[in-house]
Amino acid sequence: MAKLVPLRTAIEELVHEGDSVALEGFTHLIPHAVGHELIRQGRRNLALIRMTPDIVYDQLIGAGCARKLTFSWGGNPGVGSLHRLRDAVEHGWPQPLELEEHSHAGMAAAYAAGASNLPFGVLRGYEGTDLPPRTIAERVTCPFTGEELAAVPAHRPNVGIVHAQQADRRGNVQLWGITGVQKEVVLASARSIVTVEEIVDELELRPGGVVLPAWTIDAVSLAPGGAHPSYAHGYYERDNDFYVRWDEISRDRERFEAWIERHVLGTTDVEDYRRSLAAAEVAA
């Protein structure tokens, strides 16, 4: 049953060194506040899972939190490379990073299998590509038609983490707009944390909205603005300029470290982080 706790407490209690951790949110509702708190608390050797490890994982990888990355597309959307991810893969900085890469369809099937308590997901995929020898995927034969299909092991993260628009006071959560794989990751994970823009007396059900009942979640934490620089539908827009700026910030190791030092390690929570960024913009 979900406990309403400060994010710091949720991370202290639920995310341990070496855990497999999935932060999801497909372009929308990306749990950046959680990424920052993991860096502040110095979690190490995490096996990170995420379909699109964009800026949120570039920061965790560059800050030395990750030993492994399971993913399907690792870029800065609409901008270019993730420089910290590339530096880890190409030069082992700040430490080597083991990769397990899939396609989007494979990752989605693996999450759906995890949520369904099945050992593997099945799809018509990977065929003819060089991915199978480089990832964990096998061929299986349909017992009914004889068709050869791809099997991928279910994702069962130790901790699944998402950001949502609202929770009520009992810890029931609702998110809407582009809902990605958030339902699947919460249901597939042994433990789960949800950060929210707002806590309301009662959830008003939205068309196309995803509701996660309180009893599927371990901790709900208030983190207004916690998806920045991604967006929260109905609350704030995507900070497109930040995605462009990140290309420059992250290109250079020292500049990246200075940014993390100032805006993440030098701040206490998401509101402090927002103030720190705003102050830097005024000064610039």
Place this chain on the structure above:
Amino acid sequence: MSLAERTYTADEMMAVEAARRLHDGTVCFVGIGLPSLAANLARATHAPECVLIYESGTIGAKPAQLPLSIGDGELAETADAVVSVPEMFAYWLQGGRIDVGFLGAAQIDPHGNLNSTVIGDYDRPKVRLPGAGGAPEIATSVRDVFVMLRHSPRAFVEKLDFTTSVGDRVSVVVTDLGILEPRDGELTLTAVHPGASADEARAATGWELRVADDLGDTLPPTEAELAALRALQTTRLGA
């Protein structure tokens, strides 16, 4: 026409030529960048009923301006339906409901196979690229794959460093110099853009490029196409 006389960019020519191949009712899976520009141009001009699907889960998106990410809020607000990512890939893509899928890549080979994973050796990469994304299953699930890629010997290679997706369903490659289509199992130059030549395309291809006997010329963008193209970009790209 000399380049100096040209009133449009190479990217605009590519977007226009890809857009012309989409029709009312064509259901297309769109990536960000040039494919998104092409599909939205088709919708703004000759194919208002072209159905745009972005892999974030938005089906029938009708953005007024070009989105900057595949998951922009405007895509969800204007879509006929918004579905989850597992549903998108299982029911809609694997379900065989999509006509045209756009792909880009760092490398393409003579058979339309694509690499968006790595340049150099996998374990010691020269350049680590973003990876597969939706490409492997888009390439085998849609009816026609449209590839959009600028011509260069580094991109058009005899042998890929890594096969991220297979080329069986590639029906056209739109480059900044012209159009390649599969003929007898190999990509063949079938048309050149105004101002470009077959020799230029040969020089920019890392294999012995076949040129069709009936090599054609694409038509330059019309004023209406350019106006629609630029209107799509004004607000966002100008900002």
